[in-house]
Amino acid sequence: MSNSIYMPVKCLWGSNAVIENSTALAALGKKCLIVTGKTGAIKSGALCDAKSALAAENISFEIFDEIGENPLVSACHKAGEAARNAGADFILGVGGGSVLDGSKAIAIYASNPDLAPLDIYKREYSNKPLPVALVGTTAGTGSEVTAVAVLTNDETGVKKSISGPDCYAAVSFCDPKYTASLPYKSTVSTALDAFAHAIEGFFTPKGCGIIRLFAEKCIPELYRCLKELSKSDCVDPALREPLYYSSIYAGLVINTCGTAFPHPLGYVLTENYGIPHGTACAAFFAPFIDRCRQFAPEKFADFVAMTEDIDTVKAVIASLTDLGGVKISPEEAKNHALRWQNVIPRNFTASPGGLTQGEAADILASV
Numbered sequence: 001m002s003n004s005i006y007m008p009v010k011c012l013w014g015s016n017a018v019i020e021n022s023t024a025l026a027a028l029g030k031k032c033l034i035v036t037g038k039t040g041a042i043k044s045g046a047l048c049d050a051k052s053a054l055a056a057e058n059i060s061f062e063i064f065d066e067i068g069e070n071p072l073v074s075a076c077h078k079a080g081e082a083a084r085n086a087g088a089d090f091i092l093g094v095g096g097g098s099v100l101d102g103s104k105a106i107a108i109y110a111s112n113p114d115l116a117p118l119d120i121y122k123r124e125y126s127n128k129p130l131p132v133a134l135v136g137t138t139a140g141t142g143s144e145v146t147a148v149a150v151l152t153n154d155e156t157g158v159k160k161s162i163s164g165p166d167c168y169a170a171v172s173f174c175d176p177k178y179t180a181s182l183p184y185k186s187t188v189s190t191a192l193d194a195f196a197h198a199i200e201g202f203f204t205p206k207g208c209g210i211i212r213l214f215a216e217k218c219i220p221e222l223y224r225c226l227k228e229l230s231k232s233d234c235v236d237p238a239l240r241e242p243l244y245y246s247s248i249y250a251g252l253v254i255n256t257c258g259t260a261f262p263h264p265l266g267y268v269l270t271e272n273y274g275i276p277h278g279t280a281c282a283a284f285f286a287p288f289i290d291r292c293r294q295f296a297p298e299k300f301a302d303f304v305a306m307t308e309d310i311d312t313v314k315a316v317i318a319s320l321t322d323l324g325g326v327k328i329s330p331e332e333a334k335n336h337a338l339r340w341q342n343v344i345p346r347n348f349t350a351s352p353g354g355l356t357q358g359e360a361a362d363i364l365a366s367v
Helices: 040-044 046-056 073-086 097-111 117-122 184-203 209-229 237-257 262-273 277-282 285-295 297-306 310-320 330-340 357-365
Strands: 010-013 031-035 060-064 090-095 132-136 148-152 159-163 171-174
Touching: 031 046, 031 073, 031 097, 040 046, 040 090, 046 060, 046 090, 046 132, 060 073, 073 097, 073 117, 073 148, 090 097, 097 117, 097 132, 097 148, 117 159, 159 262, 171 237, 184 209, 184 237, 184 262, 184 277, 184 285, 184 297, 184 310, 209 237, 209 297, 209 310, 262 277, 262 330, 262 357, 277 310, 285 297, 285 310, 330 357
Parallel strands: 010 171, 031 060, 031 090, 090 132, 132 171
Antiparallel strands: 148 159
């Protein structure tokens, strides 16, 4: 059993965390590139607060707002060039998980002008990334506290992550109020993502010791919130805070444990069928938890004790998992599974009972 964790991000939690802790930004430099998407940072009020905090510390900035869902390598590379041209001392990512992940890659490109877009996957470069500060606006990815950035290859459309100590933010501002403007469907999908992080990490071999405490903190709360979301087509404002903080705890879980097979299988649904990431991962909850019952019965019993009877849990998750009529034929599933023909991902081996390429194809065909 391992009790080792490493999480060097300075997390500033609570209402008005950005405004009240502007000095944390001053420690990073005198000019920054704000990285956002087109609308979320504005609607949430997070961008306004970020600008105010920068102004309070006399930090100048420029804005790059071209990071979309499932951030493209090309967009991150372009933003890195923009950061260099602006003379930025640090990157300030304001938005959902895609923006936060993208900001980590942008920091690497910004300080390494000779790095070609796809070379970021080689993880070889000369200069340290610029410092990164993050302001999250969704309750899902936990990117605020992870050393991971998931990027999409423009040429293939395939999602692939980079990870390592250089991908940690220097500081993350964690204020749940920014999630209030998130629509119902986006709230559900991001909550499903956080739930997937918590349970997948919990069932990996590293889901023990102090990490287990984080999982036990967020799994019951995330399930309670998801069950409430399943009863209505709107979001009770009282759910915003527990959803957001639980997503951070879930991020702490996967930062040490990683994820299990629902994540790489979920990439197939996102890349090929346009299913939002969290929903795509949740599509494989039932086969995953069935394998957990078979191959990790003690942890399975603990999971049920944290939630409720497994058939009810399955029904709740299924009711929130809208795949828009997507159905994968056995032949299509085999073709999708070819991506794992030569390399079995760590997500497969970390899953209870492991997972083979053939088993992955069978699970894809069961959707």
